[in-house]
Amino acid sequence: FHEIKNDTGTDIPLTGDLTRWAEQGVLLLNATLTVRAHLAGSHQNKGWETFTDAAIRILAEERSHLVFILWGAYAQRKGAFIDRIRHLVLSSAHPSPLSAYNGFFNNKHFSQTNAYLKSYGNTEIVW
Numbered sequence: 001f002h003e004i005k006n007d008t009g010t011d012i013p014l015t016g017d018l019t020r021w022a023e024q025g026v027l028l029l030n031a032t033l034t035v036r037a038h039l040a041g042s043h044q045n046k047g048w049e050t051f052t053d054a055a056i057r058i059l060a061e062e063r064s065h066l067v068f069i070l071w072g073a074y075a076q077r078k079g080a081f082i083d084r085i086r087h088l089v090l091s092s093a094h095p096s097p098l099s100a101y102n103g104f105f106n107n108k109h110f111s112q113t114n115a116y117l118k119s120y121g122n123t124e125i126v127w
Helices: 001-007 020-025 048-062 073-081 108-119
Strands: 069-072 088-092
Touching: 001 108, 020 069, 020 073, 069 073, 073 088, 088 108
Parallel strands: 069 088
Antiparallel strands: none
């Protein structure tokens, strides 16, 4: 949330509840939707990637003027499915504490998203 505050000036929320984002149409999607506790990547190559790749393809093909924010190298590979003429694709380092200083901080993705949405007559996200 610190990046949102730095980018947009929005106050840091009291909780990490992202319901407000979902209600505004923000879809947060990991490539692998489950994991064993404390074992990062433990459910990779179990079929989730097929599902999430299909979801990205369908959204990219059937909608226009979406914003895809791809954080981290793994997510950035999903950008191959997205028509960059029809959509805005933003990418940077992953926000993990291990990599956030390698390009996540100050990426301005939240304000860029809102500027793009506004330019097509869509409502800006209240981050």
